[in-house]
Amino acid sequence: MFKAVFRDARLWYRIVDALSSLIDEGTIKAGEDGLRLRAMDPSKIAMIDFEMPRDAFEEYACEGEVTIGVNFDELKKVVKRGSAKEKIELEVPPSSARLKITFKGKATRSFALPLIDVEYEELPAPSLSFNAKATVIADLLEDALKDVELVSDYVRLEARSDALIVRGQSDKGEAEATLTTETGALIELEVKENSAASYTIEYLMDMLKANKAAEVATLEFSTAMPLSLTFPIPGGGTIKYFLAPRIEE
Numbered sequence: 001m002f003k004a005v006f007r008d009a010r011l012w013y014r015i016v017d018a019l020s021s022l023i024d025e026g027t028i029k030a031g032e033d034g035l036r037l038r039a040m041d042p043s044k045i046a047m048i049d050f051e052m053p054r055d056a057f058e059e060y061a062c063e064g065e066v067t068i069g070v071n072f073d074e075l076k077k078v079v080k081r082g083s084a085k086e087k088i089e090l091e092v093p094p095s096s097a098r099l100k101i102t103f104k105g106k107a108t109r110s111f112a113l114p115l116i117d118v119e120y121e122e123l124p125a126p127s128l129s130f131n132a133k134a135t136v137i138a139d140l141l142e143d144a145l146k147d148v149e150l151v152s153d154y155v156r157l158e159a160r161s162d163a164l165i166v167r168g169q170s171d172k173g174e175a176e177a178t179l180t181t182e183t184g185a186l187i188e189l190e191v192k193e194n195s196a197a198s199y200t201i202e203y204l205m206d207m208l209k210a211n212k213a214a215e216v217a218t219l220e221f222s223t224a225m226p227l228s229l230t231f232p233i234p235g236g237g238t239i240k241y242f243l244a245p246r247i248e249e
Contacts, residue, residue, distance in 0.1 A: 002030045002066040002092040005059040009082025009103055011213060011234065015052075016079050018210035018231070018239050020072035022048050022203075027118045030066040030092075034237075038123045046203050049125065049240040056235030058087070066092055068099060069118040075099075078111045126242050130220040130228065131193040132159030138211035138231070140185045141166070141219075144177035145208065149201050151175050154246050157221060158196040164189065164219070168201070187216060195223045198246040204229075207241045214239070221245075 006012050019026070022041040029036050034053040040046070054060040078101055082088050086105035092115070093100065102110040148155045148168030152175070158165035164186060167176040179185035207229055211217060214231035221227045230240045 001061070001063045001094045002068070003059070003061045003089070004030075004035075004054075004057045004091075005087055005089045005104075006056070007058050007087055008084050009079065009086040009088040010084035012088050013076070013079040013082060014209075014213040015050075015233060015237075015239070016072065016076050018207075018213055019048060019050055020076050021206040021209045022046055022241070024073060025069070025071050025116065025118050028068040028070065030062045030068060031064075032062055034060070038125070040123065041203075045200070045244045046207075047123070047126070047242040049242070050238070052233070052235070052237035056233070056237050059089075068092060069116045070099060070113065071116055074113055078113060081109070081111075126226070126228075128220075128226060128228065128242075129222075130195075130225070131191065131222040132164075132195040133188070133190045133218065133220045134159060134164045134179070134186055135188040135216055135218045136164065136179055136186050137184070138208070138214055138217045140179065141217055142208045142211055144179065145201060145204055147175040147177060149205065153201055154198045155201045155204060156196060156198045157219065157227070158194075159189075159191045159221070160194055161191050162189075193222075195221060197221050197224050197227065199227055199243050200246060203243055207243070210239045210241075 026039045037050040082103045086103045089102040091100040098112045100112050144166040151172040152168030152170040164179045210231040218230040227243045
């Protein structure tokens, strides 16, 4: 048995939208401490790591560990029906093969989606150390990436002691944004060693759907190494992505 009530149905939709950016189907594990999901995208280029502690919910109850296999496209269609003025209740009743979703506001509306069997593999958390870490206003990061997207399929991130550089170039042209703590674009910047790496911008734009659920994003990377991109969710949860670098020729 699993049951949880979240205070803001619209925020929950934004969380589900961010999760569905990389995976079509997935297994959410509900336990005594809260919810978690860790999965690779079909291409194995990116990973998503989601956690929502029980304290983030107004009500939370879970007996043992409950496996919730869902089609995220179908789940997103349902949770999109909720508003910020409504609470959302998620429930898997005892001996049930359905996820019950209830919106509670001036009216009470409910849906039930069948749980699906998803091939599940317990993925370990990546063990990585990084030379650069930047916490940035999420909307400004999105603006910088949209600029680069106009001219290139890849973005090059460069971390220096005083700035994070977001740039792209191709036969179409060049685009560059400089983010610093002095201008307020960066909340924090830690650089142990100047670092630079390139990543596929299509994946990053999908990941940035999470900025609708978070105001800031933290990037961590090293030269020619995977990128870690973390979004803190109100209530104490996190959506974290890992993205493999582009191999420079």
